[in-house]
Amino acid sequence: MTGIDGKVVAITGAGSGIGEASALLLASRGAKLVLGARRGDRLEALAARIEAAGGTAAWTTTDVRRREDLADLVACARNRYGALDVLVSNAGVGPISPFDELRVEDWDQMIDVNFRGVLHGIAAALPVFRAQGRGQFVNVVSTAGLRIVPNQAVYAATKNAVRTVSEGLRQEAGPDLRVTVVSPGYVATEFADSITSPDIRSQVQAVDFALSPDDIARAVAFAIEQPPNVDVGDIVVRPTAQG
Numbered sequence: 001m002t003g004i005d006g007k008v009v010a011i012t013g014a015g016s017g018i019g020e021a022s023a024l025l026l027a028s029r030g031a032k033l034v035l036g037a038r039r040g041d042r043l044e045a046l047a048a049r050i051e052a053a054g055g056t057a058a059w060t061t062t063d064v065r066r067r068e069d070l071a072d073l074v075a076c077a078r079n080r081y082g083a084l085d086v087l088v089s090n091a092g093v094g095p096i097s098p099f100d101e102l103r104v105e106d107w108d109q110m111i112d113v114n115f116r117g118v119l120h121g122i123a124a125a126l127p128v129f130r131a132q133g134r135g136q137f138v139n140v141v142s143t144a145g146l147r148i149v150p151n152q153a154v155y156a157a158t159k160n161a162v163r164t165v166s167e168g169l170r171q172e173a174g175p176d177l178r179v180t181v182v183s184p185g186y187v188a189t190e191f192a193d194s195i196t197s198p199d200i201r202s203q204v205q206a207v208d209f210a211l212s213p214d215d216i217a218r219a220v221a222f223a224i225e226q227p228p229n230v231d232v233g234d235i236v237v238r239p240t241a242q243g
Contacts, residue, residue: 004225005030008081013091015042017189021213022220027055034077036062064091064117070124087125089118090140096155097197107154114158129177136178139166143185143238178231180223185238186210209241
Protein backbone atom coordinates (compact mmCIF):
# COMPACT_ATOMS: atom_id res chain seq x y z
CA MET A 1 0.00 0.00 0.00
CA THR A 2 1.52 3.31 -1.09
CA GLY A 3 0.63 6.87 -0.20
CA ILE A 4 -1.65 7.73 2.71
CA ASP A 5 -5.15 7.13 1.36
CA GLY A 6 -6.74 4.14 3.07
CA LYS A 7 -3.98 3.55 5.60
CA VAL A 8 -4.97 2.90 9.20
CA VAL A 9 -2.94 5.19 11.47
CA ALA A 10 -2.97 5.17 15.27
CA ILE A 11 -1.59 8.23 17.06
CA THR A 12 -0.77 8.62 20.74
CA GLY A 13 -0.87 12.08 22.28
CA ALA A 14 -3.54 12.94 19.72
CA GLY A 15 -5.44 15.32 21.98
CA SER A 16 -3.40 18.40 21.13
CA GLY A 17 -0.29 19.76 19.43
CA ILE A 18 1.62 17.59 16.98
CA GLY A 19 -0.66 14.61 17.47
CA GLU A 20 -3.80 16.58 16.74
CA ALA A 21 -2.25 18.32 13.72
CA SER A 22 -1.00 15.00 12.33
CA ALA A 23 -4.42 13.43 12.74
CA LEU A 24 -6.13 16.26 10.88
CA LEU A 25 -3.62 16.26 8.03
CA LEU A 26 -3.57 12.49 7.58
CA ALA A 27 -7.37 12.31 7.70
CA SER A 28 -7.58 14.98 5.02
CA ARG A 29 -5.40 12.73 2.84
CA GLY A 30 -7.62 9.71 3.30
CA ALA A 31 -6.12 7.92 6.30
CA LYS A 32 -8.35 6.11 8.78
CA LEU A 33 -7.44 7.42 12.20
CA VAL A 34 -7.35 5.82 15.62
CA LEU A 35 -6.80 8.51 18.22
CA GLY A 36 -5.28 7.91 21.63
CA ALA A 37 -4.68 10.30 24.53
CA ARG A 38 -5.55 10.65 28.21
CA ARG A 39 -8.23 13.31 27.69
CA GLY A 40 -11.24 11.59 26.20
CA ASP A 41 -13.14 14.83 25.69
CA ARG A 42 -10.37 16.12 23.42
CA LEU A 43 -10.38 12.90 21.41
CA GLU A 44 -14.15 12.89 21.03
CA ALA A 45 -14.09 16.47 19.76
CA LEU A 46 -11.24 15.76 17.35
CA ALA A 47 -12.92 12.64 15.97
CA ALA A 48 -16.11 14.63 15.43
CA ARG A 49 -14.15 17.34 13.65
CA ILE A 50 -12.50 14.80 11.36
CA GLU A 51 -15.77 13.10 10.52
CA ALA A 52 -17.53 16.42 9.91
CA ALA A 53 -14.87 17.11 7.27
CA GLY A 54 -15.56 13.78 5.58
CA GLY A 55 -12.81 11.76 7.28
CA THR A 56 -12.85 8.63 9.40
CA ALA A 57 -11.75 8.41 13.02
CA ALA A 58 -12.11 6.22 16.08
CA TRP A 59 -10.72 6.93 19.51
CA THR A 60 -9.92 5.33 22.83
CA THR A 61 -8.62 6.86 26.04
CA THR A 62 -4.92 5.99 26.21
CA ASP A 63 -2.32 6.49 28.91
CA VAL A 64 0.92 5.27 27.34
CA ARG A 65 2.30 4.44 30.78
CA ARG A 66 -0.17 1.54 30.83
CA ARG A 67 0.79 -1.30 28.52
CA GLU A 68 -2.81 -2.48 28.35
CA ASP A 69 -3.91 0.92 27.01
CA LEU A 70 -1.59 0.55 24.02
CA ALA A 71 -2.91 -2.96 23.46
CA ASP A 72 -6.43 -1.49 23.49
CA LEU A 73 -5.41 1.21 20.98
CA VAL A 74 -4.08 -1.39 18.56
CA ALA A 75 -7.13 -3.59 19.14
CA CYS A 76 -9.38 -0.61 18.38
CA ALA A 77 -7.69 -0.22 15.01
CA ARG A 78 -8.07 -3.89 14.16
CA ASN A 79 -11.66 -4.13 15.38
CA ARG A 80 -12.77 -0.98 13.57
CA TYR A 81 -10.73 -1.24 10.36
CA GLY A 82 -9.32 -4.76 10.28
CA ALA A 83 -5.67 -3.68 10.30
CA LEU A 84 -3.07 -1.22 11.56
CA ASP A 85 -0.60 0.26 9.09
CA VAL A 86 1.14 2.95 11.14
CA LEU A 87 1.68 3.67 14.82
CA VAL A 88 2.72 7.26 15.54
CA SER A 89 4.17 7.36 19.07
CA ASN A 90 3.84 11.04 19.81
CA ALA A 91 2.78 11.24 23.47
CA GLY A 92 5.36 13.03 25.58
CA VAL A 93 5.93 15.26 28.58
CA GLY A 94 8.68 17.72 29.42
CA PRO A 95 8.79 18.77 33.07
CA ILE A 96 12.37 19.95 32.64
CA SER A 97 14.33 21.54 35.50
CA PRO A 98 17.87 21.89 36.86
CA PHE A 99 19.30 18.79 38.50
CA ASP A 100 19.74 20.70 41.76
CA GLU A 101 15.97 20.92 42.18
CA LEU A 102 15.93 17.09 42.50
CA ARG A 103 12.53 16.68 40.93
CA VAL A 104 12.85 12.91 40.87
CA GLU A 105 9.13 12.36 40.31
CA ASP A 106 9.40 14.42 37.13
CA TRP A 107 12.34 12.32 35.98
CA ASP A 108 10.27 9.19 36.54
CA GLN A 109 7.35 10.67 34.62
CA MET A 110 9.52 11.48 31.59
CA ILE A 111 10.98 7.98 31.60
CA ASP A 112 7.53 6.40 31.88
CA VAL A 113 5.82 8.51 29.22
CA ASN A 114 8.56 9.43 26.76
CA PHE A 115 10.47 6.14 26.75
CA ARG A 116 8.47 3.36 28.34
CA GLY A 117 5.35 4.54 26.48
CA VAL A 118 7.09 4.01 23.14
CA LEU A 119 8.17 0.52 24.20
CA HIS A 120 4.57 -0.27 25.11
CA GLY A 121 3.53 0.80 21.64
CA ILE A 122 6.16 -1.40 20.02
CA ALA A 123 5.05 -4.36 22.12
CA ALA A 124 1.44 -3.85 21.07
CA ALA A 125 1.96 -3.18 17.36
CA LEU A 126 4.93 -5.31 16.36
CA PRO A 127 3.13 -8.69 16.45
CA VAL A 128 0.33 -7.20 14.34
CA PHE A 129 2.78 -5.77 11.82
CA ARG A 130 4.59 -9.11 11.60
CA ALA A 131 1.34 -10.99 11.01
CA GLN A 132 0.28 -8.52 8.31
CA GLY A 133 3.68 -8.45 6.63
CA ARG A 134 3.65 -4.64 6.72
CA GLY A 135 3.68 -1.76 9.17
CA GLN A 136 5.46 1.43 10.16
CA PHE A 137 6.53 2.95 13.45
CA VAL A 138 6.84 6.74 13.53
CA ASN A 139 8.44 7.85 16.79
CA VAL A 140 8.42 11.55 17.66
CA VAL A 141 11.54 12.53 19.62
CA SER A 142 13.25 15.94 19.85
CA THR A 143 16.22 18.02 18.78
CA ALA A 144 16.90 18.22 22.54
CA GLY A 145 18.63 14.89 22.08
CA LEU A 146 20.86 16.24 19.32
CA ARG A 147 22.21 19.21 21.27
CA ILE A 148 22.43 18.67 25.00
CA VAL A 149 21.85 21.82 27.05
CA PRO A 150 21.45 22.56 30.78
CA ASN A 151 18.13 21.72 32.46
CA GLN A 152 17.08 19.26 29.75
CA ALA A 153 19.40 16.33 30.40
CA VAL A 154 16.79 13.82 31.60
CA TYR A 155 14.31 14.88 28.93
CA ALA A 156 17.00 14.56 26.25
CA ALA A 157 18.03 11.19 27.65
CA THR A 158 14.51 9.81 27.27
CA LYS A 159 14.33 11.06 23.70
CA ASN A 160 17.74 9.63 22.86
CA ALA A 161 16.67 6.32 24.38
CA VAL A 162 13.81 6.26 21.88
CA ARG A 163 16.25 7.18 19.11
CA THR A 164 18.48 4.25 20.06
CA VAL A 165 15.60 1.79 20.32
CA SER A 166 14.25 2.97 16.97
CA GLU A 167 17.55 2.31 15.22
CA GLY A 168 17.81 -1.13 16.77
CA LEU A 169 14.23 -1.89 15.79
CA ARG A 170 14.90 -0.69 12.25
CA GLN A 171 17.79 -3.10 11.93
CA GLU A 172 15.73 -5.99 13.25
CA ALA A 173 12.62 -5.07 11.27
CA GLY A 174 13.63 -6.67 7.98
CA PRO A 175 12.34 -5.69 4.55
CA ASP A 176 8.64 -5.50 5.38
CA LEU A 177 8.52 -3.01 8.27
CA ARG A 178 9.58 0.62 8.46
CA VAL A 179 10.82 2.76 11.34
CA THR A 180 10.96 6.55 11.26
CA VAL A 181 12.18 9.04 13.85
CA VAL A 182 10.94 12.64 13.66
CA SER A 183 12.89 15.19 15.71
CA PRO A 184 11.06 18.51 16.15
CA GLY A 185 12.76 21.63 17.40
CA TYR A 186 10.79 24.38 19.13
CA VAL A 187 7.10 23.92 18.38
CA ALA A 188 4.18 26.00 19.65
CA THR A 189 2.34 23.35 21.70
CA GLU A 190 1.27 22.78 25.30
CA PHE A 191 4.78 21.48 26.07
CA ALA A 192 5.64 24.47 28.25
CA ASP A 193 2.62 23.80 30.45
CA SER A 194 4.25 20.61 31.73
CA ILE A 195 7.46 22.36 32.82
CA THR A 196 7.46 22.42 36.62
CA SER A 197 10.36 24.84 37.07
CA PRO A 198 8.84 28.37 36.84
CA ASP A 199 12.05 29.97 35.54
CA ILE A 200 12.52 27.38 32.79
CA ARG A 201 8.84 27.54 31.87
CA SER A 202 9.09 31.32 31.42
CA GLN A 203 12.15 30.93 29.20
CA VAL A 204 10.44 28.41 26.95
CA GLN A 205 7.24 30.45 26.75
CA ALA A 206 9.30 33.48 25.69
CA VAL A 207 10.51 31.77 22.50
CA ASP A 208 8.96 33.69 19.62
CA PHE A 209 10.14 31.65 16.64
CA ALA A 210 8.49 28.30 17.34
CA LEU A 211 7.10 26.21 14.50
CA SER A 212 3.46 25.30 14.11
CA PRO A 213 2.41 21.70 14.87
CA ASP A 214 1.31 21.59 11.23
CA ASP A 215 4.96 21.86 10.20
CA ILE A 216 5.76 18.64 12.03
CA ALA A 217 2.60 16.96 10.78
CA ARG A 218 3.83 17.40 7.21
CA ALA A 219 7.05 15.60 8.10
CA VAL A 220 5.05 12.72 9.58
CA ALA A 221 2.93 12.56 6.43
CA PHE A 222 6.04 12.61 4.22
CA ALA A 223 7.45 9.54 5.94
CA ILE A 224 4.16 7.66 5.74
CA GLU A 225 3.44 8.40 2.10
CA GLN A 226 6.69 6.87 0.78
CA PRO A 227 6.60 3.55 -1.10
CA PRO A 228 6.92 0.39 1.03
CA ASN A 229 10.59 -0.11 0.09
CA VAL A 230 11.54 3.42 1.20
CA ASP A 231 12.38 3.74 4.89
CA VAL A 232 12.75 7.38 5.92
CA GLY A 233 14.94 6.91 8.98
CA ASP A 234 15.35 10.32 10.61
CA ILE A 235 13.73 13.69 9.94
CA VAL A 236 14.88 16.80 11.81
CA VAL A 237 12.50 19.77 11.63
CA ARG A 238 13.55 22.93 13.46
CA PRO A 239 12.94 26.67 13.08
CA THR A 240 15.53 28.42 10.95
CA ALA A 241 16.17 30.73 13.91
CA GLN A 242 16.91 27.88 16.32
CA GLY A 243 20.55 27.54 17.31
